[in-house]
Amino acid sequence: MTRTPLIALIDGPLAADTSGLASRMDLCELHPGAAESPAALHASHMAAAIRVNAPEAQFLGLSIFPGRLSTSLATLAEALRRAAESEAEIVHCSFGHGEARPLLAEAVAAVLAAGKLLVASAPARGAPVYPAGCDGVLSVQGDARCASGQWSLLDLPGARFGACPGAPGAPVRGASLAAAHFTGLLARASLQDGIEAMLQTPAFRGRERIGAGGPHAA
Template sequence: MVGVIDSGGAVDDLAGGRLFLPDGTWVAARPDLLGHGTAVAGVIRRGVPGVQIVHAQVFQDRPVTTAIQVAGALDWLAGRKADVICLSLGLAADRAPLRRAALAAVAAGRIVVAAAPARGGPCYPAAYPGVIAATGDARCGWDGLSVLAGGVIGAWCGSPEQGGAGQGGASLAAARVAGHLAARIASGAGFADGAAARDALAGAARFHGPECRGCA
């Protein structure tokens, strides 16, 4: 099972999902108004047809969220023992609730993948220890991977060079990395923790070295 922390999913893809609110409470997930979570789920399913996806919604009509909401989503998906937790998002500030939840998920053996844009400062939770940071690399085809500075994993990101249009960049790269891992798990692979999962991806990487600037 892959947990997606984003803007939710399509009407027929919300079973069992939750919408996390700024006050720390939650309600049943609502349809995706931004299309972002739907796109993320689509990338994951393209790589792993039939995989179960559970949506933990932290955006509604705007791509704005809080550390409390994302922390609640992480806690919930970790408690559900999601094989992979995908966050195609990032917060600019290191907040205590988010740090606690991310490190707790990692300590519980959950594989957490988070978007790390190629430009700008640290992004959270991607910058936390044990979290697999993913960014777009236009050199990578659908099945390709790269290892960039700081151990960041580069992947297909729907860039124009790859024939993509519209949404792309680190968001879709995180989804693609989550899909790579989910496919391996579905095929019987096991990972002791996020570090082992990242090492497996790095071992399969075709490219090593300078970050490709084709994807933001």
């Protein structure tokens, strides 16, 4: 990886003055008020959370949400294909689709075949979502044990990793933010001892369990 890791952020439209924004590609027709939309807010929080751990990270913004946090499967697949063809080392997806359609699986496979890491958020409860549920994807859910610079090895059916879900009451928190924190940790590791070394040293192992003393490993 380069000294300034490039991350393909597939999300809402990033503002032109977003720290680290190298370029932006809109893959959907944006709503006239997209700049103030939930999609733009979500994207800005994901970028900020990534740069908490990797302040030197640069972004290729791939806009798939026109205003609301909703898009078509075809648009998502196209974004993944563009990411696969880009110079980005890490592809980030803080969202999930409810079905493992062949179109999505093929696009995920293209990203992985290009030698990139694909990080995706996975909910702590409910049915699996995709791309987090696809083979080879680094699936992440929120883990309240983790500070922003920590991660956990969960090895759960729905998520392999856990990371900081954000503070209670924050505008955006949960699996989306956890995945962004984890992406930042990967980017930082790429500039230090390497990602393989990072993945050997989780702060926590096993499922988070809430008890009288607070969250701890099961």
